[in-house]
Amino acid sequence: MEEIKTPKRPIIYYMLIVVVAMLILNLFVMPRLMNRQFEETSYSEFLDMLENGKIKEVEIQEKQILFMDKSDPARYYVTGIMDDPDLINRLDAAGVTFTATIEQEASPWMTLLLGYVVPLLIFMVVGRLLMNSLMKRMGGEGLGGNMLTFGKSNAKIYVQSTDGIRFSDVAGEDEAKELLSEIVDYLHNPGRYAEIGANIPKGALLVGPPGTGKTLLAKAVAGEANVPFFSISGSDFVEMFVGMGAAKVRDLFKQANEKAPCIIFIDEIDTIGKKRDGLSGIGGNDEREQTLNQLLSEMDGFNASKGVIILGATNRPDSLDPALLRPGRFDRRIPVELPDLQGRVDILKVHAKKVKMGDNVDFDAIARMAVGASGAELANMINEAALRAVRAGRRFVTQADLEESVEVVIAGYQKKNAILSDKEKRIVAYHEIGHALVAALQSHSAPVTKITIIPRTSGALGYTMQVDEDEHNLMSKEEIENKIATLTGGRIAEDLIFHSITTGASNDIEQATKLARAMVTRFGMTEEFGMVALETVSNQYLGGDASLACSPDTSTAIDKKVIEVVRTQYEKAENLLKTHMKELNGLANYLYDHETITGDEFMGLLEQMKVPAEPAAAAEPTSAAAETTAPAEQTESKTE
Numbered sequence: 001m002e003e004i005k006t007p008k009r010p011i012i013y014y015m016l017i018v019v020v021a022m023l024i025l026n027l028f029v030m031p032r033l034m035n036r037q038f039e040e041t042s043y044s045e046f047l048d049m050l051e052n053g054k055i056k057e058v059e060i061q062e063k064q065i066l067f068m069d070k071s072d073p074a075r076y077y078v079t080g081i082m083d084d085p086d087l088i089n090r091l092d093a094a095g096v097t098f099t100a101t102i103e104q105e106a107s108p109w110m111t112l113l114l115g116y117v118v119p120l121l122i123f124m125v126v127g128r129l130l131m132n133s134l135m136k137r138m139g140g141e142g143l144g145g146n147m148l149t150f151g152k153s154n155a156k157i158y159v160q161s162t163d164g165i166r167f168s169d170v171a172g173e174d175e176a177k178e179l180l181s182e183i184v185d186y187l188h189n190p191g192r193y194a195e196i197g198a199n200i201p202k203g204a205l206l207v208g209p210p211g212t213g214k215t216l217l218a219k220a221v222a223g224e225a226n227v228p229f230f231s232i233s234g235s236d237f238v239e240m241f242v243g244m245g246a247a248k249v250r251d252l253f254k255q256a257n258e259k260a261p262c263i264i265f266i267d268e269i270d271t272i273g274k275k276r277d278g279l280s281g282i283g284g285n286d287e288r289e290q291t292l293n294q295l296l297s298e299m300d301g302f303n304a305s306k307g308v309i310i311l312g313a314t315n316r317p318d319s320l321d322p323a324l325l326r327p328g329r330f331d332r333r334i335p336v337e338l339p340d341l342q343g344r345v346d347i348l349k350v351h352a353k354k355v356k357m358g359d360n361v362d363f364d365a366i367a368r369m370a371v372g373a374s375g376a377e378l379a380n381m382i383n384e385a386a387l388r389a390v391r392a393g394r395r396f397v398t399q400a401d402l403e404e405s406v407e408v409v410i411a412g413y414q415k416k417n418a419i420l421s422d423k424e425k426r427i428v429a430y431h432e433i434g435h436a437l438v439a440a441l442q443s444h445s446a447p448v449t450k451i452t453i454i455p456r457t458s459g460a461l462g463y464t465m466q467v468d469e470d471e472h473n474l475m476s477k478e479e480i481e482n483k484i485a486t487l488t489g490g491r492i493a494e495d496l497i498f499h500s501i502t503t504g505a506s507n508d509i510e511q512a513t514k515l516a517r518a519m520v521t522r523f524g525m526t527e528e529f530g531m532v533a534l535e536t537v538s539n540q541y542l543g544g545d546a547s548l549a550c551s552p553d554t555s556t557a558i559d560k561k562v563i564e565v566v567r568t569q570y571e572k573a574e575n576l577l578k579t580h581m582k583e584l585n586g587l588a589n590y591l592y593d594h595e596t597i598t599g600d601e602f603m604g605l606l607e608q609m610k611v612p613a614e615p616a617a618a619a620e621p622t623s624a625a626a627e628t629t630a631p632a633e634q635t636e637s638k639t640e
């Protein structure tokens with residue numbers, strides 16, 4: 001292999017440099033350093049010093065006199081010799097010692113040490129460091145095991161709970177915890193499983209959207225299991241040079257085998273486990289494929305009875321190579337889904353333990369508001385609330401802090417000094433009341449809980465929040481249709497009142513289109529297409545990219561149908577609003593004045609204003625039944 005040879009040449013260069021440097025050092029630098037430096041003085045100066053008794057030792061040579069200062073023995077002087085017959089007497093009189101030689105050179109041992117040994121040691125240390133970094137970049141194997149740390153997996157080893165995270169720190173996710181505790185249990189007493197002859201899975205894959213606690217769960221497993229825990233991220237395997245990632249995988253499993261029973265955790269495994277696409281050779285796929293192949297063969301190569309269990313985590317399970325998912329490898333799939341209502345309450349409570357909470361806090365209400373929030377977002381909400389309490393100079397967190405923090409996480413911070421012109425503010429008020437009114441006038445719509453026209457940093461100029469009373473996992477056709485109608489309400493209100501339309505509805509349009517499209521292509525809710533999947537969704541945990549799976553003709557028909565679905569709902573909503581213009585005006589003015597109103601205020605005002613004899617007011621009482629799955633609040637992003 002080419003890349004194995006390359007590092008040898010730098011070694012030769014380095015050695016050459018060392019030899020040259022040593023030569024220079026010993027031929028030129030050392031003699032100067034080692035020889036004492038003699039200051040040149042005049043003969044008269046010498047005599048002066050001699051008379052004043054400042055000289056300690058003297059050496060008379062053929063052409064010069066070397067002498068040593070008495071007060072400062074490190075100072076040497078040299079002076080030319082003069083024809084001075086009295087010299088000996090003078091020296092005698094001054095009581096100066098004669099020596100044959102004032103040592104000019106340090107001892108030979110010293111020379112050897114300073115000239116060769118020390119520099120050589122320095123060069124060796126520097127060389128080692130250089131080689132180290134070189135190896136890291138070069139990659140490849142075969143330079144011999146003692147070749148420094150190259151190819152090491154860099155896996156962090158947690159032995160027991162280093163950061164003290166236990167299963168109790170992970171709220172909700174009971175199924176995942178149950179499956180994982182089985183693994184922990186196996187590692188604690190493998191004998192019980194062996195007795196029956198049960199095989200413990202070799203690998204388990206934690207799958208779910210970002211921020212749902214996959215990494216957290218793995219850490220909790222490390223905390224619960226009394227075994228070494230190797231943790232490494234998939235991206236750590238991605239290297240510039242072919243073969244390097246594979247070497248790391250090999251090393252990781254070697255280490256793990258030595259430490260068995262143990263757990264290997266590979267986070268973000270999709271970085272190395274992506275489907276092999278047969279396009280190798282083009283670009284950098286070679287490296288990734290080699291790494292994956294190595295991982296596959298290592299997973300096959302060891303015997304689970306030894307007690308090495310592999311955990312993986314990913315939010316892109318559909319992009320994983322099928323070979324990775326077959327039985328005997330990651331044969332257990334542990335879904336880590338977004339928390340349900342109870343899960344959200346529990347997660348809020350877990351994180352609330354770390355901050356001081358007021359007595360009035362109702363976690364249930366907060367959890368209801370935070371539909372669709374992940375564990376990470378909920379943790380963030382608690383923290384935002386704590387920050388808000390500090391800013392307000394309070395010593396504990398109140399319900400209002402939490403409510404505001406939910407909105408911060410959903411819609412961004414309030415833009416206190418954003419300047420809306422009076423006209424714009426009025427338009428936004430009508431827009432939001434348009435949404436709220438359509439929602440309130442339909443059955444199967446989540447009740448409105450808050451309407452606000454205070455701009456947020458996310459770009460929303462206002463929003464209407466709807467919160468369900470119960471958790472629902474299914475959404476009926478009527479609910480989706482009503483939701484689309486509600487989404488169109490904002491634009492309709494603008495149009496009805498101001499006879500002009502704005503960019504403010506762009507986000508509504510996007511959401512409505514998505515829903516209508518899904519009705520047609522994925523939910524089988526139209527007569528024309530029936531129960532046919534016309535789109536496939538990939539990346540379901542990361543927003544979901546839908547790709548069409550039908551002929552171009554069908555695709556055109558789908559587009560037509562989508563437009564029709566939205567238009568029908570638009571007309572329905574328009575009729576509702578047209579027959580409730582009085583309410584629309586009254587409520588919008590009220591919102592304009594108050595900027596934020598609660599759902600109760602809204603419903604109260606609506607009841608007061610309702611014209612009893614309106615025949616077209618097809619408003620059944622707002623029922624408790626309502627939608628979910630999709631986030632129940634709408635945010636208006638306004639392009640600016």
Ligand code: ADP
Pocket residue numbers: 169170171172173209210211212213214215216217313347350374375376377379
């Ligand atoms: P991911 O699934 O993307 O790996 P993490 O495990 O990194 O998510 O979660 C990020 C943070 O969110 C955690 O550190 C924790 O504070 C919080 N969190 C997420 N899920 C939960 C949960 N079920 N219980 C408690 N906290 C959670």
Ligand code: MG
Pocket residue numbers: 214215216267313
């Ligand atoms: Mg993670």
Ligand code: ZN
Pocket residue numbers: 431435487490491504505508634635636
């Ligand atoms: Zn809107």
